Each structure stands twice: as C-alpha cells, then as structure tokens.
Amino acid sequence: MGRVRKVLSRPVVVGFLTVSVMVVGVGLYWFQPWKLWQDETVRETLPATTARPSPSAAPTKAASASPRPAGPETLARGDLISHEHATSGTVKVLRLADGSHVLRLENLDTSNGPDLHVWLTDAPVKEGRAGWSVFDDGKYVSLGRLKGNKGDQNYTLPADADPAAYTSVSIWCDRFDVSFGAAELARL
Template structure:
C-alpha cells in the first residue's frame, strides 16, 4: 500500500482547515471581541439635564413672551401635573463570561408603561445577544453563567449595542414580581455575559 505524498497530505489538511473555518467563523464570530456597537438613548419623559444658548439672557421656557415669570399655576384647575419617570428597581451588573459593567433599572414612565433601562453598559460584542428578565439568582463566577434559562425568563429582544444607554419596553402582560434579575444572554452558546440583581428602590 503506497504512502500518501506530502503534497496530498498538505492538500487534505488545507481542505479540512477550510471546512472547519467555514463552520467555526460564522458560529463563533471571533472578530466581535474587537468591535463595539454604541447606543445612547435618552430616558423617555426625562427633563433635559442642561441647556446651552449663545444669548446672554437666559432662555425663555414658558409661553409668556414678556420674559417675566408667571406667578400663577400653568395647569387648568382639577388637573394634576404628570409624573416623570420613576425607578421601581435597580441593580449593578457583575461579570460572567465577559467583563460587564453598568446598571439595569426597571422604570415606570408617566403614561404607566414600563421599560428596562440599561445605563453605562460596557460588555463584549457577541453573536445572538439578548436582554432577559429572569427569576434566576445572580451568582458570582462560573456558577452563574448558565442558570438564567433554568427557570422563568422573558426576552426583551436583541441587545441593541454592547455599550451605552438603552431602553427596552416591558410588555404590559409581564408581572414584574416574577422576575428578580437581568442577564445579557448569549443564545448561541447558552451563557450569560453579565447579570444584575434587581432590588426595589
């Protein structure tokens, strides 16, 4: 029986490597370890933090063109001023498979709807990342990597970006009391990049 030539062996190795690369690269997407997607969304209904103007005079905010402040109430009798966003619970992210920082908060808006608000998020980019509400405990280290699909969970959709401030609407049908944590969850490998325990404010 003849021994395969070095050329034949080399061709076989190259062919196998090409097949492995064709399968592994789309699956693992290793280049995403070096990419960032930054999203910076404002908190709905929140007042601006600051105002700038090129005029020496302060900007006029009310509808009074005289420039003098109004001493009376601006709302009709019997109406109450709408409330701004209210944080119901909040927590700080801890690292799981990938270094993760930032905070997660459940916020009730003035119209009664709820959002999950991520602020200062900084984690790795990755394939098939979602934002999950879960009833799983937030555990340090590898013990906490895979627990978030063991019990009750609710996906709020694909992660918009691995860095920044982001809002995720919470459906009205979701009972907030059922969920005590948030995870940046990688569906492809069933692992948490990072998670936060939600504590009532």
C-alpha cells in the first residue's frame, strides 16, 4: 500500500512544482521587483531654442538687431507630491520659440516601476490614497514612457493638445492603474 501512494504522489508533486514555477515566473514578470533597486537617471537640458524676430516688426535693421527672447516661456508649474511611492520634483509646461509645447520634469525623484508613463490630465490632485487612481477617470494624454525615475526630462506635447485644458501631471503606472506621484499645475 505504501508503494502505491509513492507512485501516485510523484505526478502530483511534479505538477505542483511545475505550477509553482509558472506562478513565480508570472509574478516576477508582472511586478518586476528588481526595479525597486534600479535607478535610471536622465539629465536632459532644456530644449534648444533659437531667437526669432517679432512677427509684427518690419524687416528693418533695428528689428533684426533686437529679436524677441528665444528662451522657453513657462506657462504653468507645480510640485510633485507622493502617491503610491515617494515622489518629488518640479513640473513645468513650457512654450518654445517655435510655438510647440514641452512638459519638463526637474529634479524628479521617484521609485522605478513597471510600465510608468507621464500623463497630462484634467483630474484634481488629491493627497494620500484618495489621489492614487483618479487620473484615468477624466481626460488625459500620455506623453510617453517615463524616461528615468530620477533627473531632468522633457516630453513633447502633441500638437493637438491644448496645455490650458489640463490641470495636472501624473507619473502613472499603467500596469497597476495607480499614480506614483502627481502635481497640480498653477498657470503663470
């Protein structure tokens, strides 16, 4: 009788081990826990700009000698607050000399994680757990994957995205539908 139990239990044990290995593999892929110890620092400079003459100025020698300032104009700014993970830094919405818009993250410091994106949204920024998952409830535009969890980064806004229509920015984890951190944008 003891031999029969050993023979029957071997396939059960092999099956259990196979399922266990598969569950661990899927869990590692899904959660990617190693990213908690991996930092990716990005140090992008402000987007390059060139001086352009004022459109109302006549093409005279005086007008070409004094072009409008070519530096980016800050339209809105905000400070990141923590949600699911400790997050800090500054967010700016900039208009470049050519009329395009860029969202800039400065001194970003957050946790690394799976499937992180930068979202420009119309959702209110709420502190604590109440703010973790409000950003996909309204209008938002994804500006792409987060380039790194630390540093200074630029994200180009799509030409059809009106920066005035959005009131906040979120570092959004698409995998778990949660905000790592967010900033309310104050118009300047």
